[in-house]
Amino acid sequence: MGGAHINGCGVHAATFLLLAKECCAKVDEFTLQSSLKQFYRFAGRGNVAYGDQLPEKSFVDNGKTGALAFTMAAAASLTPEGEKSIYAKARDISAVKSFYSTSWLNHGHTGGGVGEIWRGASMGLMMDKKPTKHREFMDNRQWFYDISRRFDGSFGIVGGGHRYDKELWGTGMVLFYTVPRKTLRMTGAPKTKYSKHYQLPKRPWGTAADEAFYKLDPISGSALTSKDVDAEKLATHGSWPVYRLLMDPKVSDKVLLDYAHHPDHGIRRYTVDAIYKHKRDKLILTLLKSKDPRARQAGTMAIYGTFKSKPMGADRLTGEMIKLLTDMITDPDESWWVVYNAMMSLNVCDAKTIEPHVDRLVYWLEHDEWWLSGG
Incomplete structure (x- = not known):
């Protein structure tokens, strides 16, 4: 796989290492910590990539996010903070994504059956925290x-073709x-009496602002409420029906603004694609x-383009937008994920516009985190 990793396998290997550590098995510390960081970064920021790449922005992930x-x-079970840890939050935002991605039944490379295994399993983690979504998911998948x-x-996994309609895969499902x-x-x-805690990093990647990407509540600044999100139905709020709604040229600014403040990264991505397409630049x-990193990152996506969409023309980028972007890359407390996306947006600008900020850009180019140095 490009990037040397095959995360469809690697993500499970990381799970095994963490569980083995809880059982007091001898686990290489470098492998444990580097694997944890590798996958932690993806939570709430898109899909787990196929290889050693940045998060993917579609809803088709072959089960890697689940x-x-x-x-x-x-x-979360290994570290002493348990349910109060950042890992528990990262777990929940990754699990609930299965609700939105369920529009893509049996869809993905190899036929998509492996996605059905982990989509359904991870949704089961949300039975208590998101009971309406869990019940809706199960009823519509019955x-x-x-x-x-x-x-x-x-x-078996019906519809998965010769590959997946076998007990080997069906047992997993x-x-x-x-x-x-x-x-x-x-x-x-x-x-159990064999379980031992082990202190994991309180935050293995990013700044405190990055923790916003694990929130299950919508971003403040629109009419969308937590009650609205909790009452969502698959027929109207799965990724396909939302996409059709947003891509309608007659969609209102209010609807676009509501979905741009949605807690799911993929829904926000769909929304900014629509904002870009419909030229509702005032919403960008x-x-x-916004004071919320999730909204700021959504705004940057609308500028530099996302999955299969082109960057915005420099003529649509205003001086005020550029000032906001450069403020993001110079703020030491800014979310790293926002910083990366802001740098991607600045790629739209000409050299004269970027020149005053070269020192700060060089700082990020020399950063030891490749997600940023590659920006």
Whole structure:
């Protein structure tokens, strides 16, 4: 895989290392910490990439983001802070993404069946915290699970083709039945006498501002409320129906602003694609001015372009926008994810505009975090 990693496998290897550490197995410290950091960075910022790349911005992920929820669950069970840790928050934002990505049934490289395994399993982690979403997910997937069950009680993954309609894969898919029972440590089972805590970094990547990307509540600044988000239905709020709504040229500024403040990164990405397409540039300015890093990052995406969309022309970038972007890259407390995206947006500008900020850009180019030095 380009970038040397194959994260569809690697994310599970990281989970194994964390669980092994809790069992007091001898685990190489460098491997443990570097693997934790590698995958922690993806939570709340898009999909786990295929290789050693930045987060992907589509909703098709072959189960890597659902699997990430279990990696973060293992980290939360290992570290002494437990449910109060940043890993528990990273777990939840990764798990609930399965609700929105469920529009893409059996979709993805290899046929998508592996995505159904981890999408359903990770949604089971949200039964208590997001009961309406969990129930909606299960009720709307019942037909799929029912026809995947064979006459003898075994499971395949129906519609997955020759590759996935086998017991080998079907057995994995039925985790959606068992995860809510919390019989495993990574699904919420209590500690045993063999479980040992181990102090993980309080924050393995980024600044305090980066923790905003794990919030399940919408961003303040629009009419969207937590109650609205909790009441979402798949037929109207899965990724496909939201995409169709946003891409309608007649969509209102209010609807665009609401979805730009949505807690799911992918929904925000769809929204800024629509804002760019419909040339509602005043909304970009609103986002860039937000006090919430999630909104500021959404504003930058509208400028530099996202999945399969081109960057905004320099003629649409105003002086006020440029000032806000340069403020982001010079603020030492700014979210690293926002900084990266702000630098991507500044690529739209000509050399004369960027020249006064060369020193700060060089600072980031020399940073030991490649997500930033590569910006």
